[in-house]
Amino acid sequence: MSDLDDDLREEIETHLAMRAEHDRSTREQARKRFGNQGQIAEEMRWMHVPRWLDEVRQDLRYAIRGIRHNPGFTATAVSVLGLAIAAVTTLFTLYSNYVLKPMPIRGADRNYYVGAVDAQGRRSTNWSYEQFRQLEAASVEAFEGLYGENLVQTAVLRPVQTESFVSFVSPGYFGLTGARLLTGRFLSAQEERDGTHLLLSHSGWRRLLHEDPEAVGKTLQIRATRFTIAGILDPAFTGTEPVIPDFWIPLSAMDKVRVVGFGRPFVVSGILKPGVTAERARQMLEPVGIRIRGEGPAEQRITGMELTPRHSFIPQGTEVKLAAAMVFAIFLLVLLIACANLANLQLARAAARRQEIEVRLSLGASRWRIVRQLLTESAVVGVLAAMLGLLAAAFGVLRLQDYLFSEAVRWGLAAVPASLDWRVFVFSAGIALVSGVAFGLLPALEATASARKQTGFRMRGYLISGQAAASLVLLILSALLIRNTQRLYQADAGFDLDRVMELRWQEVATPAFVDRLRADPLIAEVSVQDSFPLSGSYPRAKITTNGAVHLAGYNEVDDRYFAALGLKITQGRGFVRGSQEAIAVVSEATARRLWPGQNVLGQTLVVEDGKSYQVAGVVPDVVSGWMFQGKDPTMIYVPVMEIKGHQNVAVRAAGDVQTVKRRLREYCVTAESPNVCQPMTAREVAGVQRFPFQAAAMIASGAGAIGLLLTCIGLFGVVSYMVVQRSREIGIHLALGAQAGQVVGRFVRDAFGWVLLGIVVGMPVCLALSAVAASKVFALDSFDAAAYLVTPTVLVLITLLSCFLPARRASRVDPMISLRHDG
Amino acid sequence: MARKPDHLQGSLDLLILKSLEYRPNHGFGITLHIETVSEGLLNVEEGSLYPALHRLERDGLIAGEWKVTENQRRARVYSITRDGKKRLAEATDNWKNVNRGVARMLRFSE
Numbered sequence: 001m002s003d004l005d006d007d008l009r010e011e012i013e014t015h016l017a018m019r020a021e022h023d024r025s026t027r028e029q030a031r032k033r034f035g036n037q038g039q040i041a042e043e044m045r046w047m048h049v050p051r052w053l054d055e056v057r058q059d060l061r062y063a064i065r066g067i068r069h070n071p072g073f074t075a076t077a078v079s080v081l082g083l084a085i086a087a088v089t090t091l092f093t094l095y096s097n098y099v100l101k102p103m104p105i106r107g108a109d110r111n112y113y114v115g116a117v118d119a120q121g122r123r124s125t126n127w128s129y130e131q132f133r134q135l136e137a138a139s140v141e142a143f144e145g146l147y148g149e150n151l152v153q154t155a156v157l158r159p160v161q162t163e164s165f166v167s168f169v170s171p172g173y174f175g176l177t178g179a180r181l182l183t184g185r186f187l188s189a190q191e192e193r194d195g196t197h198l199l200l201s202h203s204g205w206r207r208l209l210h211e212d213p214e215a216v217g218k219t220l221q222i223r224a225t226r227f228t229i230a231g232i233l234d235p236a237f238t239g240t241e242p243v244i245p246d247f248w249i250p251l252s253a254m255d256k257v258r259v260v261g262f263g264r265p266f267v268v269s270g271i272l273k274p275g276v277t278a279e280r281a282r283q284m285l286e287p288v289g290i291r292i293r294g295e296g297p298a299e300q301r302i303t304g305m306e307l308t309p310r311h312s313f314i315p316q317g318t319e320v321k322l323a324a325a326m327v328f329a330i331f332l333l334v335l336l337i338a339c340a341n342l343a344n345l346q347l348a349r350a351a352a353r354r355q356e357i358e359v360r361l362s363l364g365a366s367r368w369r370i371v372r373q374l375l376t377e378s379a380v381v382g383v384l385a386a387m388l389g390l391l392a393a394a395f396g397v398l399r400l401q402d403y404l405f406s407e408a409v410r411w412g413l414a415a416v417p418a419s420l421d422w423r424v425f426v427f428s429a430g431i432a433l434v435s436g437v438a439f440g441l442l443p444a445l446e447a448t449a450s451a452r453k454q455t456g457f458r459m460r461g462y463l464i465s466g467q468a469a470a471s472l473v474l475l476i477l478s479a480l481l482i483r484n485t486q487r488l489y490q491a492d493a494g495f496d497l498d499r500v501m502e503l504r505w506q507e508v509a510t511p512a513f514v515d516r517l518r519a520d521p522l523i524a525e526v527s528v529q530d531s532f533p534l535s536g537s538y539p540r541a542k543i544t545t546n547g548a549v550h551l552a553g554y555n556e557v558d559d560r561y562f563a564a565l566g567l568k569i570t571q572g573r574g575f576v577r578g579s580q581e582a583i584a585v586v587s588e589a590t591a592r593r594l595w596p597g598q599n600v601l602g603q604t605l606v607v608e609d610g611k612s613y614q615v616a617g618v619v620p621d622v623v624s625g626w627m628f629q630g631k632d633p634t635m636i637y638v639p640v641m642e643i644k645g646h647q648n649v650a651v652r653a654a655g656d657v658q659t660v661k662r663r664l665r666e667y668c669v670t671a672e673s674p675n676v677c678q679p680m681t682a683r684e685v686a687g688v689q690r691f692p693f694q695a696a697a698m699i700a701s702g703a704g705a706i707g708l709l710l711t712c713i714g715l716f717g718v719v720s721y722m723v724v725q726r727s728r729e730i731g732i733h734l735a736l737g738a739q740a741g742q743v744v745g746r747f748v749r750d751a752f753g754w755v756l757l758g759i760v761v762g763m764p765v766c767l768a769l770s771a772v773a774a775s776k777v778f779a780l781d782s783f784d785a786a787a788y789l790v791t792p793t794v795l796v797l798i799t800l801l802s803c804f805l806p807a808r809r810a811s812r813v814d815p816m817i818s819l820r821h822d823g
Numbered sequence: 824m825a826r827k828p829d830h831l832q833g834s835l836d837l838l839i840l841k842s843l844e845y846r847p848n849h850g851f852g853i854t855l856h857i858e859t860v861s862e863g864l865l866n867v868e869e870g871s872l873y874p875a876l877h878r879l880e881r882d883g884l885i886a887g888e889w890k891v892t893e894n895q896r897r898a899r900v901y902s903i904t905r906d907g908k909k910r911l912a913e914a915t916d917n918w919k920n921v922n923r924g925v926a927r928m929l930r931f932s933e
Binding site: 011019037358 | 855870914917
């Protein structure tokens with residue numbers, strides 16, 4: 001009573017007094033008859049808010065009551081929609097974490113890649129250290145600082161032996177990015193120049209030192225060099241890449257732990273001073289950039305500078321946007337299917353609630369008011385589904401991330417963990433409301449339309465068609481991805497992927513060691529080389545021949561390399577062991593490209609280190625880089641002159657591959673400098689490359705499966721509903737002597753017609769979509785006969801089944817019962 | 824828990840407006856009037872009456888004023904406004920139509 005305002009309180013008191021007088025009863029009895037005043041207080045509180053808000057409250061109350069009275073419908077709706085929202089939310093969480101969320105460094109919103117554009121419009125953010133220094137000197141006015149980094153794989157030998165990822169960073173990197181230490185100290189300028197110390201990341205500390213509290217001051221042996229641990233970074237600082245390096249080492253130490261090559265470039269970025277526009281900073285850097293890279297070989301010449309935002313781990317470039325748009329389109333399609341499904345269910349319910357709605361309409365409620373009320377009900381379902389979806393996403397996102405990064409993890413990479421943040425909440429709340437309205441609007445309009453316009457069945461049919469079309473698009477897309485992944489796996493690398501192995505050993509392969517391997521009868525060939533094929537990006541070198549400069553693939557190999565890969569020399573000859581002859585062997589593609597129409601043998605080429613070689617032989621092309629990029633456009637092989645510490649060992653197995661692997665491991669640990677090795681076949685090495693396609697196929701087929709499942713649920717529901725609605729008609733037919741089979745057949749035909757319509761509409765969409773998206777984003781073959789034949793067939797069979805099962809019920813209708821049961 | 828018919832709110836509004844069209848009255852008077860005129864068939868839930876009155880007043884369909892009754896009791900007396908009359912006329916028409924329709928249906932199946 002205390003909650004009521006004075007007027008109302010007095011009014012009620014008067015009422016009670018009058019009631020008591022009228023009934024000749026006590027005030028207490030009158031009060032009891034009057035009912036719960038607390039509820040009135042609650043009602044009255046809403047009297048003073050704006051009218052629309054009061055109506056929203058009434059709608060919500062009504063909606064919640066409706067939901068409580070139909071737990072079955074609610075549970076179905078919430079789980080169907082929740083499933084779709086979970087999928088979209090999970091995806092968005094990853095997107096938000098890597099693409100939208102600012103990277104956790106100071107001044108992330110002012111962080112830009114410092115890049116260059118050449119005359120062909122090609123972009124590059126790679127610079128040499130020397131160039132970096134010159135850019136840095138010119139950047140003082142516009143930038144808080146520039147930083148360069150290079151994330152590479154290396155091997156830690158002590159205290160544990162493992163593959164590891166190191167980021168080489170320019171001096172002042174930590175000061176600039178505002179990194180904080182967990183323990184220890186940052187490096188002094190002198191130490192940054194000397195390159196004798198490193199800083200551990202929190203995950204590196206855990207992985208390599210098992211969180212040893214005494215880690216600072218201890219040493220870590222990376223390849224042949226020992227580094228002293230100066231400090232451990234706070235877990236909040238994970239670097240500037242989406243993967244967390246185990247440790248950071250000053251750039252000056254780069255050559256000590258990495259494969260030595262030709263002018264290893266690194267990525268340069270900078271943090272602008274507050275208030276300085278990217279355009280102004282660009283203008284200030286451009287003259288310097290053009291001065292230092294305006295000359296030299298054509299491949300390196302630049303015509304302008306470019307600053308591109310690097311606010312998040314994965315900046316929103318065109319490719320990222322395209323790929324993200326594509327994946328999101330897939331999942332929005334799933335969401336659409338879910339909504340179509342719920343709209344179908346709602347339509348069925350709306351028919352049942354017609355009477356109630358009509359009474360309300362006749363009592364003066366406007367149509368809009370009732371539509372709004374029905375929509376509120378859908379929106380409440382949407383919100384419940386969003387809660388379910390968020391919950392599922394919270395569990396799902398780390399699993400998905402683990403899967404997506406599982407290959408990376410095997411290689412020693414830790415990904416920056418994704419977490420749900422306000423962006424995700426806002427996103428899924430938005431999705432929930434939009435989809436709530438989406439699946440509620442049609443049925444609400446339908447329910448409140450005048451009784452004469454009965455469009456329910458037709459509308460339900462179109463919804464089914466839409467779902468079938470959407471499922472078809474998803475399934476064909478995933479089939480395309482799977483087929484292409486298979487093809488990638490079967491693609492010709494130019495050599496035997498199962499016989500050729502990489503030793504993956506951190507130690508120097510001495511001639512004695514190589515001879516020991518060669519003596520094994522199970523091993524056909526052993527070769528040392530600078531880089532093993534299929535290793536992603538392979539070294540390139542500037543080659544001068546006939547006065548022209550080219551950037552060509554470059555590998556130093558020994559005399560057994562071609563035999564190890566099984567390459568037959570097609571022209572001229574190969575290398576001879578122990579010979580000091582300065583000869584080179586080139587791939588067939590190189591020969592065509594560098595000396596078109598000329599005699600290749602005897603041509604002279606000068607490598608950027610000044611050494612001159614004469615082409616002595618030609619070999620077939622192989623894939624040295626990425627499998628999907630195909631065989632190398634250029635590849636120049638020169639002989640290994642001396643045994644260096646970084647050489648790879650390739651082995652061609654003669655016997656059983658697993659046995660050979662086991663024996664290789666034994667040789668490694670019993671060598672002069674014993675150490676573990678991890679032999680891998682070339683196919684296994686290529687498997688790492690296949691991974692993104694596999695992940696994409698998994699995502700697409702997951703989406704397709706959910707879509708198909710939802711479509712089947714929808715069909716099942718609609719056909720069941722039709723059977724119930726028309727049981728009287730069925731009864732008459734059966735009573736008049738129709739065969740049960742005919743009746744069932746009619747239902748299946750009716751429902752299945754809509755599916756066929758969906759397939760007919762969906763097919764051209766698939767063709768258009770796969771031609772544009774699949775080929776652009778995933779570099780896929782867009783047409784695959786199997787995908788286009790098998791997928792629709794499967795869809796047809798499954799949907800037929802989900803029409804047939806509920807339709808069978810029609811044949812079990814008892815004519816007598818259904819006729820007596822006044823439909 | 825028994826399920827309350829969803830259209831109760833709407834019909835209560837209609838009954839209040841109809842009662843006030845006959846003459847201005849206070850809450851208890853409206854309750855009695857409805858019960859009497861319907862010969863006890865309709866029972867106004869007293870707890871719902873006042874929120875409904877206030878809502879109708881807020882929407883400008885009725886107007887309330889403190890007055891002293893014949894029994895020398897201060898009571899808030901409501902009267903129907905012009906908008907209220909308009910709404911009543913509409914609702915009455917609709918209601919009659921529905922009733923007629925329902926009645927026909929009921930007759931049909933008998």
